[in-house]
Amino acid sequence: MKKFSVLVVDDSRVSRAMMAGILANTNFEICEYAKNSMEAVEKYSALRPDIVTMDMNLPDANGIECSRRIFSINPSARIIMISAMKDASLIMQGRDVGICSFLQKPVNANELIEVMKVVCQKNNSSAIALQDSYVKPFVKVLQKNLFSLVGLHSKVHTEIDESEFLEVDGIAVIIGLTGHPLGRAILHMDADTMRKFARGIIGLQPDEELADEDISDSVEEAANIIVGRGVSMINDVLKDKEMRITPPGTICGHQIRIANAKLLSFNITAKTNWGDFKLNIGFAEGE
Amino acid sequence: MDVKLVNPFIDAFTAIMPQIGFQDVKRNKMIVKERSIESLGVTVLVGFTKNIKGNVAYNMSESTAKFIASTMMMGMPVENFDDMAQSAISELSNMITANAATNLATLGYDADISTPSLSIGKAFVVKISGESYLSVEMDAGGHLIEIAIAVH
Numbered sequence: 556m557k558k559f560s561v562l563v564v565d566d567s568r569v570s571r572a573m574m575a576g577i578l579a580n581t582n583f584e585i586c587e588y589a590k591n592s593m594e595a596v597e598k599y600s601a602l603r604p605d606i607v608t609m610d611m612n613l614p615d616a617n618g619i620e621c622s623r624r625i626f627s628i629n630p631s632a633r634i635i636m637i638s639a640m641k642d643a644s645l646i647m648q649g650r651d652v653g654i655c656s657f658l659q660k661p662v663n664a665n666e667l668i669e670v671m672k673v674v675c676q677k678n679n680s681s682a683i684a685l686q687d688s689y690v691k692p693f694v695k696v697l698q699k700n701l702f703s704l705v706g707l708h709s710k711v712h713t714e715i716d717e718s719e720f721l722e723v724d725g726i727a728v729i730i731g732l733t734g735h736p737l738g739r740a741i742l743h744m745d746a747d748t749m750r751k752f753a754r755g756i757i758g759l760q761p762d763e764e765l766a767d768e769d770i771s772d773s774v775e776e777a778a779n780i781i782v783g784r785g786v787s788m789i790n791d792v793l794k795d796k797e798m799r800i801t802p803p804g805t806i807c808g809h810q811i812r813i814a815n816a817k818l819l820s821f822n823i824t825a826k827t828n829w830g831d832f833k834l835n836i837g838f839a840e841g842e
Numbered sequence: 843m844d845v846k847l848v849n850p851f852i853d854a855f856t857a858i859m860p861q862i863g864f865q866d867v868k869r870n871k872m873i874v875k876e877r878s879i880e881s882l883g884v885t886v887l888v889g890f891t892k893n894i895k896g897n898v899a900y901n902m903s904e905s906t907a908k909f910i911a912s913t914m915m916m917g918m919p920v921e922n923f924d925d926m927a928q929s930a931i932s933e934l935s936n937m938i939t940a941n942a943a944t945n946l947a948t949l950g951y952d953a954d955i956s957t958p959s960l961s962i963g964k965a966f967v968v969k970i971s972g973e974s975y976l977s978v979e980m981d982a983g984g985h986l987i988e989i990a991i992a993v994h
Binding site for chain 2: 729
């Protein structure tokens with residue numbers, strides 16, 4: 556498998572060591588470190604790494620200024636901003652120079668690797684920007700709410716969905732996203748996972764019967780909570796974007812295909828003991 | 843659900859269909875339903891929200907969907923319900939719902955609409971409301987389309 560080279564720009568030795576620890580045994584290989592802006596620019600132009608992780612506070616310039624210099628060498632450089640502070644104004648300034656991904660210290664290992672994978676998967680700045688601002692909140696709420704609703708631990712991963720169809724065998728709850736960007740969220744799972752989830756959320760004993768209408772209601776309610784909270788998180792950070800959700804529409808059956816045309820979409824899969832909970836988030840192109 | 847909220851959708855359908863090549867459009871039956879919608883093969887769901895919230899589903903058979911797509915594409919033959927044909931049906935659903943939203947605004951209800959979700963399958967059901975919803979059967983040149991509307 557191809558290894559991707561990473562230039563780590565950070566003036567703190569501890570942060571550099573932590574980054575080395577996270578990226579050890581992954582497809583991402585640290586090719587060099589830079590402890591200030593000047594070194595970063597020199598090393599970037601000499602090594603042309605696939606990815607740069609950029610600290611915000613550098614001794615001779617801030618991370619945004621340093622990124623601007625790197626973009627002047629290579630306008631399609633892939634820079635991930637990592638800083639202790641992550642607020643809307645910093646994100647806006649970063650976006651203005653061309654940075655698409657923003658992470659907060661201390662960096663969560665899985666989150667960093669996922670962001671790096673997406674950055675490398677497709678050199679598509681709109682996908683990266685969407686992933687960063689609009690998909691990540693859903694990853695968090697999916698994992699958190701599976702735990703708070705039914706006590707389920709999950710391993711979550713995200714990928715860009717390049718398939719023509721979303722294949723559903725079981726249940727899919729579709730919730731529209733209005734405002735900016737426009738899109739939709741679909742929580743779906745197979746019939747077995749759906750039943751286990753419904754029993755769990757209602758709190759049925761093993762000998763108690765599960766009513767059919769309770770099954771779809773349970774998944775619908777969970778989708779409403781998860782997507783609603785995800786959108787609230789987005790609205791809290793990006794205050795100029797007022798996203799809203801439409802009421803859920805629920806599809807049940809076998810071998811259903813939901814077309815993915817004209818949407819840039821992402822699959823978030825939460826793997827649990829009860830099966831996979833899948834959240835597909837799609838955005839209308841051009842938004 | 844208030845029946846007067848259905849008229850904006852019927853008017854939108856009646857206004858849009860002639861623009862894509864269906865001159866003969868009429869409304870058949872309108873009924874209040876409580877159970878899920880049985881998909882006829884192709885069902886497009888569009889949500890709306892703001893000071894009126896709900897869902898509308900456009901439900902039709904695959905052969906109707908292919909015929910409409912073909913008519914929209916100036917009679918281009920549509921053998922399979924492929925991505926181009928699906929895109930045409932999604933776009934039509936979007937056009938009708940956007941037009942209906944404009945009509946709703948004249949009644950004092952603002953609504954933003956979501957992107958359409960087009961589902962295809964042989965046996966599936968679609969639930970758009972926990973309570974009752976209105977189902978209107980529309981006839982466009984002999985091709986039947988069920989419009990199901992739920993307002994929350």
